[in-house]
Amino acid sequence: MVDLSEISKVLDLEELEKTRVKLLGKNGVITQKFKELKNVAPEKKKEVAKELNELKEKALALIAEKKQELEEKLLEEQLKKEKIDVTSFVPKATGAMHPITETMNKIIDFFTKLNFSVETGPLVEDDFHNFEALNLPKYHPARDMQDTFYFKDGTLLRTHTSPVQIRTMKKQKPPIRMISPGAVFRRDYDLTHTPMFHQVEGLVVDEAGKVSFANLKFILESFLIHMFGDVKVRFRPSFFPFTEPSAEVDISCIFCEGKGCRVCSHTGWLEVLGCGVVDPNVFKAVRYENVSGYAFGLGVERFAMLLHRINDLRSMYEGDIRLMEQFK
Ligand code: PHE
Numbered sequence: 001m002v003d004l005s006e007i008s009k010v011l012d013l014e015e016l017e018k019t020r021v022k023l024l025g026k027n028g029v030i031t032q033k034f035k036e037l038k039n040v041a042p043e044k045k046k047e048v049a050k051e052l053n054e055l056k057e058k059a060l061a062l063i064a065e066k067k068q069e070l071e072e073k074l075l076e077e078q079l080k081k082e083k084i085d086v087t088s089f090v091p092k093a094t095g096a097m098h099p100i101t102e103t104m105n106k107i108i109d110f111f112t113k114l115n116f117s118v119e120t121g122p123l124v125e126d127d128f129h130n131f132e133a134l135n136l137p138k139y140h141p142a143r144d145m146q147d148t149f150y151f152k153d154g155t156l157l158r159t160h161t162s163p164v165q166i167r168t169m170k171k172q173k174p175p176i177r178m179i180s181p182g183a184v185f186r187r188d189y190d191l192t193h194t195p196m197f198h199q200v201e202g203l204v205v206d207e208a209g210k211v212s213f214a215n216l217k218f219i220l221e222s223f224l225i226h227m228f229g230d231v232k233v234r235f236r237p238s239f240f241p242f243t244e245p246s247a248e249v250d251i252s253c254i255f256c257e258g259k260g261c262r263v264c265s266h267t268g269w270l271e272v273l274g275c276g277v278v279d280p281n282v283f284k285a286v287r288y289e290n291v292s293g294y295a296f297g298l299g300v301e302r303f304a305m306l307l308h309r310i311n312d313l314r315s316m317y318e319g320d321i322r323l324m325e326q327f328k
Contacts, residue, residue, distance in 0.1 A: 002023070002029050002030060002033070002055060002059075004023075004055075004058060004059055004062055006019060007019055007023075007059070007062045007063055007066055008062070008066065010066055010070075012070060013067070013070050013071070013074070016063065016066055016067060016070060019063070020063050023059050024056065024059060024060070030052070030055060030056055030059060033052055033055075034052060034056075037049060037052070096324055096325070096327050096328040097327065098316075098324070098327070099304045099307075099308050099310070099316065099327050100198060100300055100301060100304050100316060102304075102327070103300055103303050103304040103307060104181055104198060104200070104300050106227065107179075107181070107200050107223075107227070107298075107300065107303070108179065108181055108200070110223055110226045110227070111179045111200075111202065111223075112179075114219070115177060116177050116178055116179045116202070117177065117178045117179075118178070118179055118180070118181065119164050119167070119168045119178045119179070119180045120164065120180060120181075120182055121158070121161070121163055121164035121167045121180065121182070122158070123157060123158055123182070123183055123185075124151070124155050124156070124157060124158070125155065125156055125157070125158040125163050126154070126155050126156075127154060127155075127156065128166075129158075129163035129166045129167060130156060130158050130159060130160075130162075130163045131143060132285070133163075133166045133282065133285035133286065134162050134163070134165075134166065134241060134242040134282060134285075135241040135242050135279050135281040135282055135285075136241045136242070140241065142239075142240075142241050146159035146160065146186060147159075147186060147187040148185055148186055148187060149185055149187065149195075157184075157185035158184055158185065159184055159185065159186055160184050160199055160201070160297060161180045161181070161182050161184060161199040161200065161201035161297060162201055162242060162295070162297060164178075164180035164182070164201055165178075165180075165201060165203045165242075165282070165295060166282075166285065166286060168180070168203065169203075169205065169283075169286040169288060170286050174205045174206060174207070174288060174291050174293075175204075175205060175206040175207075176203055176204065176205040176206075176293070177203075177204050177205075178201075178202070178203050178204075179200055179201060179202045179203075180200065180201040180202075180203075181198065181199070181200045181201075181300070182198065182199065183196055183197070183198055184196070184197060184198065184199050185197075189314075191311065191312050191313065191314070192301075192302075192305070192313050193313065194301070194313055194314055194316070194317055196317075197299060197300070197301045197313075198299070198300035198301060199297050199298060199299055199300060200297070200298050200300060201295070201296070201297045202275075202295060202296040202297070203278075203293060203294075203295045204216075204293055204294055204295075205278065205288070205291050205292070205293035206291065206292065206293065207290065207291060207292070208290045208291055208292050209292060210292060211292045211293050211294055212277075212292070212294075213245065213276075213277055213294065215294065216275055216276075216277070216294035216296065217235060220233070220249055220273070220275060220296060221233045224249070224251055224272065227303060227307070228251060228306070228307075231251040231252050232251065232252035233249060233250070233251055233252075234249070234250040234251075234252075234269060235247045235248075235249055236248045236249070236250060236271075238274065238276075240274055240276055241279070242276075242278070242279050242281075242282050242295065243275065243276025243277055243278060243279055243294075243295055244276060244277060244279045244280075245276055245277055246274070246275070246276035247274075247275055247276055248271050248273070248274050248275075249271070249272055249273045249274070249275060249296075250269035250270055250271050250272065251269070251270055251272055252268065252269060252270075253268045253269060253270050270306070272298060272299075272302060272303065272306075273296055273297060273298035273299075274296065274297050274298075275294065275295065275296035275297070276294065276295065276296075277292070277293070277294050278292070278293040278294060278295055301313055301316065304316070308327070
């Protein structure tokens, strides 16, 4: 009879495979016995064939069982080898300011020195503050650009910091001179977009005629030079439902002389913020009369990417210590 006990003595997967071939391969011992069936006397054939089949089934079962056992052992060994002791002392891990925070602080610093107050608002917003009051009625096509995450009760993750304009105007009388930094959310994910990112909003409101596009232009130009140094600034006509006229602001692409910079477009200009003169419908929504104002909004990640020449924004949120080490 064929001895199956050697299967249980096998020590690794390679040896197991060899044993399998030896028993059940093309020229294996059991295979051979099947071939010899034709020489068995006809009256005994049925019985011998049955025994042979049982032997084969048994061999297969033992091999499968052994295989599982060996694979589990292997995995266990591997896990043991790759175990990371997260409590072990890492002398270099002393913590550092996250580049987004650092950039945010630099932005806030500029505006607070110019007497802007810092306001905040909820991340979970209602339709009125995030859209309606900003002259973005239901079914307005511009809502498409800001696809977001909705809750069952109709509230949503705010898509921009502009609702803080509304909240601040509702609780305060003009004049207003505020910025609002914070997280915002959109359904977006690629090299330059993460579903959560940060904006800084700006709003200035005063008596009618006191605040103009010229003021807006001056303050933003000064701001961009504060952030980026010697850049050229360009205002390009654009559209936002909550400002009229509206503009997008570009800076000249001083960052991409070197290789590997993917943030700059071929035009040599780079869009960094949106702005405009506050639309009368926004003032109507908060019952402000005889006022004028300007507003702007910028994406902090875009600024941080430029300042640190970061190509893949997603790396900012992976918490890889090797990356963060570089920002000390
Ligand atoms: N809220 C706009 C956006 O997220 C930016 C913006 C703010 C534009 C204020 C104009 C005025 O795209």
